[in-house]
Amino acid sequence: xxxxxxxxxxxxxxxxxxxxxxxxxxxxxxxxxxxxxxxxxxxxxxxxxxxxxxxxxxxxxxxxxxxxxxxxxxxxxxxxxxxxxxxxxxxxxxxxxxxxxxxxxxxxxxxxxxxxxxxxxxxxxxxxxxxxxxxxxxxxxxxxxxxxxxxxxxxxxxxxxxxxxxxxxxxxxxxxxxxxxxxxxxxxxxxxxxxxxxxxxxxxxxxxxxxxxxxxxxxxxxxxxxxxxxxxxxxxxxxxxxxxxxxxxxxxxxxxxxxxxxxxxx
Amino acid sequence: xxxxxxxxxxxxxxxxxxxxxxxxxxxxxxxxxxxxxxxxxxxxxxxxxxxxxxxxxxxxxxxxxxxxxxxxxxxxxxxxxxxxxxxxxxxxxxxxxxxxxxxxxxxxxxxxxxxxxxxxxxxxxxxxxxxxxxxxxxxxxxxxxxxxxxxxxxxxxxxxxxxxxxxxxxxxxxxxxxxxxxxxxxxxxxxxxxxxxxxxxxxxxxxxxxxxxxxxxxxxxxxxxxxxxxxxxxxxxxxxxxxxxxxxxxxxxxx
Numbered sequence: 001x002x003x004x005x006x007x008x009x010x011x012x013x014x015x016x017x018x019x020x021x022x023x024x025x026x027x028x029x030x031x032x033x034x035x036x037x038x039x040x041x042x043x044x045x046x047x048x049x050x051x052x053x054x055x056x057x058x059x060x061x062x063x064x065x066x067x068x069x070x071x072x073x074x075x076x077x078x079x080x081x082x083x084x085x086x087x088x089x090x091x092x093x094x095x096x097x098x099x100x101x102x103x104x105x106x107x108x109x110x111x112x113x114x115x116x117x118x119x120x121x122x123x124x125x126x127x128x129x130x131x132x133x134x135x136x137x138x139x140x141x142x143x144x145x146x147x148x149x150x151x152x153x154x155x156x157x158x159x160x161x162x163x164x165x166x167x168x169x170x171x172x173x174x175x176x177x178x179x180x181x182x183x184x185x186x187x188x189x190x191x192x193x194x195x196x197x198x199x200x201x202x203x204x205x206x207x208x209x210x211x212x213x214x215x216x217x218x219x220x221x222x223x224x225x226x227x228x229x230x231x232x233x234x235x236x237x238x239x240x241x242x243x244x245x246x247x248x249x250x251x252x253x254x255x256x257x258x259x260x261x262x263x264x265x266x
Numbered sequence: 267x268x269x270x271x272x273x274x275x276x277x278x279x280x281x282x283x284x285x286x287x288x289x290x291x292x293x294x295x296x297x298x299x300x301x302x303x304x305x306x307x308x309x310x311x312x313x314x315x316x317x318x319x320x321x322x323x324x325x326x327x328x329x330x331x332x333x334x335x336x337x338x339x340x341x342x343x344x345x346x347x348x349x350x351x352x353x354x355x356x357x358x359x360x361x362x363x364x365x366x367x368x369x370x371x372x373x374x375x376x377x378x379x380x381x382x383x384x385x386x387x388x389x390x391x392x393x394x395x396x397x398x399x400x401x402x403x404x405x406x407x408x409x410x411x412x413x414x415x416x417x418x419x420x421x422x423x424x425x426x427x428x429x430x431x432x433x434x435x436x437x438x439x440x441x442x443x444x445x446x447x448x449x450x451x452x453x454x455x456x457x458x459x460x461x462x463x464x465x466x467x468x469x470x471x472x473x474x475x476x477x478x479x480x481x482x483x484x485x486x487x488x489x490x491x492x493x494x495x496x497x498x499x500x501x502x503x504x505x506x507x508x509x510x511x512x513x514x515x516x517x518x519x520x521x
Binding site: 163165166168169170171172173174175176179183184187264265266 | 315317336337339340341343345347349350351352360361363364392393394408412
């Protein structure tokens with residue numbers, strides 16, 4: 001046997017491709033970005049007209065809080081968001097299930113959804129104002145329509161992906177149609193429906209601001225619009241931060257719901 | 267209750283998969299169906315259980331099923347078909363819930379079938395926590411819970427490794443020996459067929475028709491010890507389907 005060259009461990013080539021949660025790092029990135037921004041403003045590198053310092057935005061936020069108007073704005077926005085999103089989601093899930101379960105509903109709705117989904121709902125806002133009035137109706141309707149379509153698509157995709165073997169099992173044990181839908185198809189489609197909530201919630205927040213820019217006295221969107229027209233950049237940033245916080249909170253709630261409802265997955 | 271298959275023929279999109287199958291499934295016996303892949307074994311089982319309609323012929327039930335049977339024709343599937351979001355007990359409970367038995371009786375049935383399949387300790391486990399063999403035992407427990415008149419087993423052990431398969435075969439023999447049940451057992455594994463079958467139906471390749479009917483008289487409980495005697499039966503079956511299995515292997519699935 002020829003003399004072996006010196007022995008060495010086999011080179012390691014595995015690992016990676018496995019992102020793990022690093023919650024603190026995310027926070028650190030945010031803190032670092034805001035610090036750089038603040039320092040840039042204080043040292044004069046960033047002109048205050050271009051971008052106000054985070055501390056100024058914070059002051060504007062505190063003024064809003066002290067005046068008590070924060071809760072008025074937030075209350076108006078959240079109620080529109082909750083009503084519009086909930087109604088859009090319930091209708092979306094219902095239509096999504098109909099498409100997933102009935103051939104006629106599929107033939108009727110799928111082309112309709114494909115035709116209307118890509119229309120920016122903001123473009124329809126004037127139409128909604130005529131249909132539903134300048135008040136709450138048109139704002140809720142805008143959010144409802146925006147939420148409805150992504151929910152339909154996510155739901156019928158989820159229903160289509162339910163394991164046919166499980167449905168056949170249900171039939172072979174003589175389960176009723178209602179039982180099969182409620183106990184097999186609904187939980188089976190949930191892993192597709194819940195991520196759809198993330199998308200529809202983000203769309204709802206975008207549309208909320210758009211809707212509040214017309215004929216709204218109160219609401220975070222109205223506050224931002226007012227700040228913009230007064231060139232009060234500190235208030236504008238404060239308003240945008242409120243929207244981000246709403247987005248983060250909603251995403252957190254959906255994350256918790258996913259954990260609780262999809263515990264059975266790995 | 268016993269079943270008779272009377273001249274069953276079936277096509278998929280014009281292609282014949284089964285042709286003129288007539289067969290008796292006597293009460294209290296296990297009938298194994300073997301044949302090369304794609305010969306329509308699983309299709310035949312779906313027809314027997316009423317999940318599909320045959321193009322020609324009929325499947326007849328003789329006599330009423332026992333009064334306490336909740337689902338006379340009950341399947342056990344190759345891929346277990348357990349709901350991943352329900353616990354072991356929940357999966358068994360699923361098939362009882364529509365019958366309005368009341369909480370106490372449902373609980374009693376669940377406890378009984380889990381004890382018979384040695385799953386009592388895993389009552390609250392989720393399917394993803396179970397091994398393949400345990401999952402199939404849950405599926406067997408679920409099938410027993412509805413007190414079937416005929417069990418329809420579609421390659422129930424094919425997704426398991428050979429050691430687990432041996433253990434589950436012993437379990438099935440044990441269950442049958444305690445209370446003989448009627449079963450149609452589809453498999454491509456000839457060893458399973460000779461260990462579990464009172465009658466073995468050999469199907470030809472597509473379109474499947476009955477080539478041979480082999481009976482084995484040896485009691486099920488003795489078969490594990492008398493494998494050498496069974497080996498000749500297994501050899502006989504293999505010689506029957508060998509050439510067809512080789513030819514079937516070279517076919518396109520949907521040609």
